[in-house]
Amino acid sequence: MTAALALTISGCTSAPAGVAAAPTLDAGQVVSSLGAVPIPTPDTSIPVPVASAHRLQLVSMGNTVRVLLGQGVEATVTASGPAQAVTTPQPITQGSRPRTPGTIAVTVVAGAKDVTFRTADLVCRDDTGSIVPLTAVGGATLTVKGGTTARAVVSGVFRSGAAQLTWQPSGQPLVLWDFTIELD
Amino acid sequence: MNLVVPSSPHRRPRFRIALGAAVALLLCLATAGAASGGQTARAGVASGPKIGHVWTIILENKSYESTFTGLNANDYLWKTLPSYGALLRQYYGTGHYSLDNYISLVSGQSPAPDLQADCGTYKNVAPGLPAPDGQTFASSGCVYPKQTHTLFDQLDSVGASWKVYAQDMGNDPTREQVYQCGRPGDPSGAGVPDPGSATPTDQYVPKHNPAPWFHSLTDSAKDCANVVPLDGYPATPGHKAIPSMATDLQSIATTPAFSWISPNNCSDAHDATCKGDNLSGDPNNHQGGLYAADLFLQKWVPQIMASPAFQKDGEIQVIFDEAFPPYKMYGNSVADAAYAGDAALGTDSATGNPVQAEANTAQSVVACCNELPGPNTTQPGFQAFNQDTTPGGGITGAVFISRFITPGSISDQPYNHYSWLRSMEDTFGITSGGADGMGHLGYAAMDGLRPFGKDIYNNRTGRALQPSASGSSVYPATSLVGDDPQPRIARAAVPVVSR
Numbered sequence: 050m051t052a053a054l055a056l057t058i059s060g061c062t063s064a065p066a067g068v069a070a071a072p073t074l075d076a077g078q079v080v081s082s083l084g085a086v087p088i089p090t091p092d093t094s095i096p097v098p099v100a101s102a103h104r105l106q107l108v109s110m111g112n113t114v115r116v117l118l119g120q121g122v123e124a125t126v127t128a129s130g131p132a133q134a135v136t137t138p139q140p141i142t143q144g145s146r147p148r149t150p151g152t153i154a155v156t157v158v159a160g161a162k163d164v165t166f167r168t169a170d171l172v173c174r175d176d177t178g179s180i181v182p183l184t185a186v187g188g189a190t191l192t193v194k195g196g197t198t199a200r201a202v203v204s205g206v207f208r209s210g211a212a213q214l215t216w217q218p219s220g221q222p223l224v225l226w227d228f229t230i231e232l233d
Numbered sequence: 234m235n236l237v238v239p240s241s242p243h244r245r246p247r248f249r250i251a252l253g254a255a256v257a258l259l260l261c262l263a264t265a266g267a268a269s270g271g272q273t274a275r276a277g278v279a280s281g282p283k284i285g286h287v288w289t290i291i292l293e294n295k296s297y298e299s300t301f302t303g304l305n306a307n308d309y310l311w312k313t314l315p316s317y318g319a320l321l322r323q324y325y326g327t328g329h330y331s332l333d334n335y336i337s338l339v340s341g342q343s344p345a346p347d348l349q350a351d352c353g354t355y356k357n358v359a360p361g362l363p364a365p366d367g368q369t370f371a372s373s374g375c376v377y378p379k380q381t382h383t384l385f386d387q388l389d390s391v392g393a394s395w396k397v398y399a400q401d402m403g404n405d406p407t408r409e410q411v412y413q414c415g416r417p418g419d420p421s422g423a424g425v426p427d428p429g430s431a432t433p434t435d436q437y438v439p440k441h442n443p444a445p446w447f448h449s450l451t452d453s454a455k456d457c458a459n460v461v462p463l464d465g466y467p468a469t470p471g472h473k474a475i476p477s478m479a480t481d482l483q484s485i486a487t488t489p490a491f492s493w494i495s496p497n498n499c500s501d502a503h504d505a506t507c508k509g510d511n512l513s514g515d516p517n518n519h520q521g522g523l524y525a526a527d528l529f530l531q532k533w534v535p536q537i538m539a540s541p542a543f544q545k546d547g548e549i550q551v552i553f554d555e556a557f558p559p560y561k562m563y564g565n566s567v568a569d570a571a572y573a574g575d576a577a578l579g580t581d582s583a584t585g586n587p588v589q590a591e592a593n594t595a596q597s598v599v600a601c602c603n604e605l606p607g608p609n610t611t612q613p614g615f616q617a618f619n620q621d622t623t624p625g626g627g628i629t630g631a632v633f634i635s636r637f638i639t640p641g642s643i644s645d646q647p648y649n650h651y652s653w654l655r656s657m658e659d660t661f662g663i664t665s666g667g668a669d670g671m672g673h674l675g676y677a678a679m680d681g682l683r684p685f686g687k688d689i690y691n692n693r694t695g696r697a698l699q700p701s702a703s704g705s706s707v708y709p710a711t712s713l714v715g716d717d718p719q720p721r722i723a724r725a726a727v728p729v730v731s732r
């Protein structure tokens with residue numbers, strides 16, 4: 050049966066492939082004979098990278114990193130954005146370089162122990178090497194209780210289309226998120 | 234050849250079935266004899282399997298390196314999907330920027346000035362007169378006259394059903410007309426503004442929908458009824474509700490033979506930061522680029538593949554319109570043509586352009602397949618990114634999945650958008666009309682243009698196969714259309730045990 054169906058499905062070697070000449074088998078008959086085509090599902094087991102004082106993690110914006118902060122303190126941290134104020138774009142005057150304001154959100158999930166997160170530990174540098182000053186939107190220091198989640202938001206004005214956000218608690222770079230931002 | 238000749242799980246050969254197969258084979262041979270005369274130019278067509286349903290998902294603005302080498306956050310597209318189908322490492326766009334690629338894909342028309350600029354004003358092509366090779370003179374404008382036909386017109390002519398599914402189309406009726414093929418307005422006279430970017434509530438852009446650029450479609454209510462919002466549309470006075478693609482997929486009877494899928498400006502990887510929501514479900518997550526495209530593919534590819542039409546005889550294609558620098562990027566238009574680190578390279582003495590642009594964009598502007606410029610532009614590719622070398626749309630790569638494709642296979646055979654059009658015309662049995670009288674429109678009729686061949690449809694029996702890591706078999710490029718590429722096999726394909 051398989052051979053006959055395969056011949057029917059795959060068609061004659063010299064007939065133009067086409068729906069007009071498609072066989073009248075139903076999907077169930079085809080699957081029964083030739084098997085069901087496996088369906089790819091997203092791999093949900095992709096491990097979250099682990100950062101520590103000995104291992105900086107470079108990831109793309111939106112990615113989550115598990116960060117070991119020492120002395121049994123750890124957090125799972127996600128940066129997302131920049132979200133742009135599309136309804137009130139920064140005016141661009143003739144001859145000036147384009148720029149756009151944007152906000153970046155950092156979500157911190159504390160491990161078993163409390164985590165202190167300071168927006169001052171976030172450093173943004175664009176691909177020209179210039180620092181993008183960041184300002185806290187809301188609290189600048191968050192104490193995240195063990196097992197809970199908190200979210201910090203910072204804003205900046207971006208003058209180059211590519212930049213990086215680094216989280217460096219105590220001056221130690223642990224995670225670097227790379228991103229682009231629309232200027233036009 | 235990496236052909237799998239599966240052994241039947243039911244080893245009980247019966248004379249009646251064997252006789253049936255023999256009769257079918259004889260009929261095939263008879264048909265082959267009849268068809269061989271006068272159809273020699275359709276080499277490559279002849280070897281195609283009976284694909285009955287195609288879904289083409291088009292994404293935006295990425296070079297092959299951006300998409301398929303692990304530089305970006307898009308595991309589903311660059312790792313998962315190629316292990317279920319074929320990775321086309323030498324698939325090329327035909328121009329810059331977006332719109333001319335969409336036009337080439339569905340009509341075989343070559344790039345023209347306003348198309349290359351993505352048509353800021355939606356207005357008719359002028360002068361719109363016929364040119365050699367099935368082309369149209371289009372020194373200005375973007376909307377082609379009625380005599381310029383498309384693949385959709387051809388599908389109509391052979392009775393094959395089709396739909397264009399456009400995500401977000403109709404969200405803002407002041408931006409696009411949902412019942413008129415998604416056009417932004419009336420293209421006559423001075424035309425109307427063509428929204429080129431998304432808004433927070435409507436991320437549809439007409440330039441990423443191939444339908445509104447042809448009067449052969451927009452002037453037909455019947456055809457425009459096939460150009461629909463991806464997620465459906467509620468009933469309005471005088472109009473019934475439009476079903477979503479998810480609803481259409483429920484049965485073969487409601488599934489079009491050909492489905493073109495245009496994600497919105499976020500889900501197609503165009504915008505680096507989405508103006509509206511991506512498909513993460515997180516209202517605070519506006520990450521765009523290949524990250525957002527992966528979310529779209531993760532949602533829709535499994536739905537399509539679970540449909541009866543796909544399981545019977547379907548093929549999913551994930552393609553890009555054009556390559557676009559830089560290689561590492563999450564969104565659009567941060568062309569590293571302006572990468573400051575290369576500023577010291579100075580100026581090209583021949584063009585006066587900064588060398589930094591030329592140094593960083595080479596993969597994105599090359600052409601393949603003897604692409605011709607056509608009557609409306611000196612170079613397809615617009616000299617984008619200050620390039621002054623080989624014209625073209627650059628290498629984007631593509632992924633195809635079907636029961637007729639061996640999972641994990643790679644083809645290095647060069648293809649471009651005209652190859653795609655020719656292949657679709659052949660797939661759906663369009664054998665008359667066009668620029669060559671054999672069903673191929675515009676430059677899809679170009680002598681020597683190669684349609685997708687045995688390097689792609691490399692599992693002729695259609696026997697379902699297990700996924701396999703990309704690179705399980707690699708088909709090298711061949712010089713002649715009729716040559717069969719001989720694959721290097723790293724891992725033998727393993728059939729799915731059906732029962």
